[in-house]
Amino acid sequence: MNYFFGYSGNGFKAQLNVPKFQNRSTPRSDIGLWSIEINGGLWKINPEDVKQDSYFFYINSDKINNHKVFILATKKEISNFNKKELKSINSYTSTLPAFRSNFKLIHTKGGFSSYQSEYPSNMVGKKGSIISNIKSLLDPNASKNFILLRNIYILPKKTLFYSYLIDYKSKKILCKYKLQTNKTNFIPIDKKHILPNVFLFTDGYLGIPIYVSQNNQHLSMEHTHPPHSYILSNNVFKKVSEFKKEFYEIIHS
Amino acid sequence: MKSYIHRIATSHLGVKLRNFFGLRSVPISFSHLQQNSSVSDGFIWRIDKNFKTKFNFTDLLPLFSKNINNSISIEFYDNLHRPIKKIQLKKLANLSQEIIIDKKFLGVEGYGSFYIYHNSTTLLEESITFSNRCYVGYSYKNNLYSNVHGNTYVKSKGISNDKFEGNMIQSSWFKKYNYTLQNSFKGFDKTELIFVNPHSFKIKIKLNDKNFNLSPYEVKIIDFKEKFAKIRGKSYFLRPIVFNYLKDSIDVYHT
Numbered sequence: 001m002n003y004f005f006g007y008s009g010n011g012f013k014a015q016l017n018v019p020k021f022q023n024r025s026t027p028r029s030d031i032g033l034w035s036i037e038i039n040g041g042l043w044k045i046n047p048e049d050v051k052q053d054s055y056f057f058y059i060n061s062d063k064i065n066n067h068k069v070f071i072l073a074t075k076k077e078i079s080n081f082n083k084k085e086l087k088s089i090n091s092y093t094s095t096l097p098a099f100r101s102n103f104k105l106i107h108t109k110g111g112f113s114s115y116q117s118e119y120p121s122n123m124v125g126k127k128g129s130i131i132s133n134i135k136s137l138l139d140p141n142a143s144k145n146f147i148l149l150r151n152i153y154i155l156p157k158k159t160l161f162y163s164y165l166i167d168y169k170s171k172k173i174l175c176k177y178k179l180q181t182n183k184t185n186f187i188p189i190d191k192k193h194i195l196p197n198v199f200l201f202t203d204g205y206l207g208i209p210i211y212v213s214q215n216n217q218h219l220s221m222e223h224t225h226p227p228h229s230y231i232l233s234n235n236v237f238k239k240v241s242e243f244k245k246e247f248y249e250i251i252h253s
Numbered sequence: 254m255k256s257y258i259h260r261i262a263t264s265h266l267g268v269k270l271r272n273f274f275g276l277r278s279v280p281i282s283f284s285h286l287q288q289n290s291s292v293s294d295g296f297i298w299r300i301d302k303n304f305k306t307k308f309n310f311t312d313l314l315p316l317f318s319k320n321i322n323n324s325i326s327i328e329f330y331d332n333l334h335r336p337i338k339k340i341q342l343k344k345l346a347n348l349s350q351e352i353i354i355d356k357k358f359l360g361v362e363g364y365g366s367f368y369i370y371h372n373s374t375t376l377l378e379e380s381i382t383f384s385n386r387c388y389v390g391y392s393y394k395n396n397l398y399s400n401v402h403g404n405t406y407v408k409s410k411g412i413s414n415d416k417f418e419g420n421m422i423q424s425s426w427f428k429k430y431n432y433t434l435q436n437s438f439k440g441f442d443k444t445e446l447i448f449v450n451p452h453s454f455k456i457k458i459k460l461n462d463k464n465f466n467l468s469p470y471e472v473k474i475i476d477f478k479e480k481f482a483k484i485r486g487k488s489y490f491l492r493p494i495v496f497n498y499l500k501d502s503i504d505v506y507h508t
Binding site: 017019021023024025055056096097099100101102104111112113114115116133135136137139142168169196197211213214215216217218219220221222223224225227229230231232233235239243 | 280283288290292309310311313316317347348349350351379380381382383384385386387388390396397398399400401402430431432433434435436437481490492499502504506507508
């Protein structure tokens with residue numbers, strides 16, 4: 001099951017087009033759009049009334065904040081919703097290729113960029129860390145650069161955790177940011193840190209890092225992959241944990 | 254007994270048979286690759302009076318191996334997969350690298366594909382097969398680059414030898430697969446869908462009600478004017494890059 005999310009703030013807003021159809025099949029008329037938010041220490045699920053046609057739910061910026069996530073489900077499936085832990089309630093969005101919504105980021109003074117976005121449920125129950133090279137997707141010549149880091153965690157809590165900009169060659173921490181679970185976090189990046197050996201590293205929680213550059217009225221937005229997706233051989237977890245260990249040693253030294 | 258059946262079903266022959274008959278198909282398989290392979294996506298370059306391309310990649314091998322005799326080779330082809338240029342990068346000082354692909358660099362205009370491979374002159378201390386997904390930026394009318402990551406495994410090369418392999422994306426002999434892009438293309442001045450044939454053989458595809466042929470590894474740009482794109486063909490994983498145009502802006506993303 002996949003979750004969908006957006007962002008709002010710092011002069012930006014988002015729109016989501018959530019398909020009603022799987023990418024190898026036709027739309028389902030009984031599928032509904034639901035939003036999930038933390039309320040009083042529990043997960044609360046609500047039906048979302050948005051513009052729709054036979055193929056898509058069109059979620060406008062007024063329905064999007066940095067905490068809310070969206071899912072697709074039938075009314076019957078919602079009866080299995082767990083208020084204490086975020087768990088899969090169906091497999092409708094578990095497809096290959098991945099089931100994705102279009103996440104369009106719009107600047108209020110003009111400019112837009114989008115990518116096909118999803119937050120897989122198999123990331124929701126896990127703690128860990130992410131490593132992502134920042135120079136690959138940020139542009140030191142742009143007027144503004146930032147990272148949107150989305151975390152969705154199984155428990156209905158807004159827990160603080162830290163992310164770092166780390167120079168891998170010099171083994172130095174350049175910046176430290178305070179982030180929150182179950183939120184689309186905004187991480188501003190100074191152009192002096194957009195250097196070839198600098199990585200974003202999160203300590204304790206996973207997430208999807210989305211890199212945004214802005215120049216004049218033009219935007220670029222794209223996400224990075226976790227290191228384990230690079231390795232196709234069986235020793236993937238060993239290799240990635242060796243790599244992550246180096247970063248843990250830097251932040252705990 | 255169960256594990257024996259699983260081993261047969263996931264072997265190169267097992268995958269071929271499953272996909273031949275379209276039964277419990279396997280969309281992507283690396284089972285036929287040699288150990289120690291560097292797998293590349295089919296990246297797309299485009300250069301003309303309005304476009305230039307930027308390639309950002311990480312020197313991955315030093316992150317996963319202690320070997321120091323590493324290099325990176327990048328091979329450029331035109332849209333019909335005729336070779337244009339090959340470069341080899343050695344002793345890179347930084348992990349993240351960037352190449353601007355313009356007429357000065359490539360010597361030609363147009364569009365085509367390129368592939369990145371990681372090499373080592375010495376045997377690795379532990380075998381590894383990996384793919385560098387990388388990021389390609391497209392600048393339209395000299396504006397900000399719109400970035401997209403690699404999206405389709407196409408070719409592979411031995412890390413310590415020059416044996417090339419392909420066809421990680423699987424196909425069927427009989428069954429045709431549907432794939433509908435999960436976005437609407439309404440509201441833009443223009444949309445282009447760019448395909449790379451991930452196979453070493455010619456394929457036929459149907460995009461909505463129009464038929465197209467793609468020769469081995471061919472790159473094809475298709476002007477698209479409809480709201481939805483449904484792709485039908487025997488290739489299991491044929492996913493285009495989308496270029497949406499609105500005034501002087503472009504929005505590029507993988508599907």
